[in-house]
């Protein structure tokens with residue numbers, strides 16, 4: 015079994031040497047994530063950095079909390095990648111759906127959904143959480159995220175069936191949980207259709223061990239999507 019490590023390469027202006035070293039580590043040491051840390055990153059090296067498999071480029075000054083978050087994220091992502099590779103489940107994986115629902119507000123649905131996602135993600139499972147409380151969802155608050163994009167931008171064209179478009183919307187918590195936040199304002203909720211949520215879930219399923227849906231405290235077209243899938247966890 016491969017061990018999981020994170021290697022940090024400090025680079026001043028010897029980009030070539032650092033990137034070559036990172037590439038060797040990437041090829042020869044599966045399970046090892048490489049970070050490059052430098053004073054000022056020259057963006058013309060971006061493509062080389064990506065090809066060498068460098069997980070993240072960090073720039074000085076960097077505070078300990080940000081460094082720690084990045085290290086944890088890299089560690090858990092690589093750990094779950096290696097577990098999938100070792101168990102041979104990379105192509106056949108279909109995530110399980112967990113929906114947290116109740117008809118009463120303020121009862122702890124979001125707390126359960128978020129804590130479940132973080133706790134199991136730390137055990138190496140790949141988790142995504144969708145905030146399907148479209149009008150007043152606050153999953154982002156629980157993760158302390160201020161999302162640039164939300165589920166609302168997936169309403170255009172075939173975006174909800176396009177994994178790259180979905181990934182652009184996702185926030186990533188340092189625990190490894192990917193998050194699709196509810197719209198920032200309640201009026202956007204009406205543009206999100208059950209078909210769109212269905213398509214989005216179908217598209218995401220091969221990429222995650224679990225997808226958790228947080229829901230509003232009402233039966234509506236959207237909360238019925240996961241309920242129809244019969245994968246519900248009642249609070």
Ligand SMILES: Nc1ncnc2c1ncn2[C@@H]1O[C@H](COP(=O)(O)OP(=O)(O)OP(=O)(O)O)[C@@H](O)[C@H]1O
Pocket residue numbers: 118119120121122123124125126147230231
């Ligand atoms: N087991 C618990 N014990 C005590 N307080 C809790 C517990 N679970 C949740 N809470 C608190 O209850 C409040 C409501 O929790 P939460 O937002 O998770 O509920 P909700 O059902 O998602 O609410 P909403 O209807 O607003 O979506 C929060 O302040 C949360 O910290």
Ligand SMILES: [Mg+2]
Pocket residue numbers: 123124125147151152228229
């Ligand atoms: Mg809630």
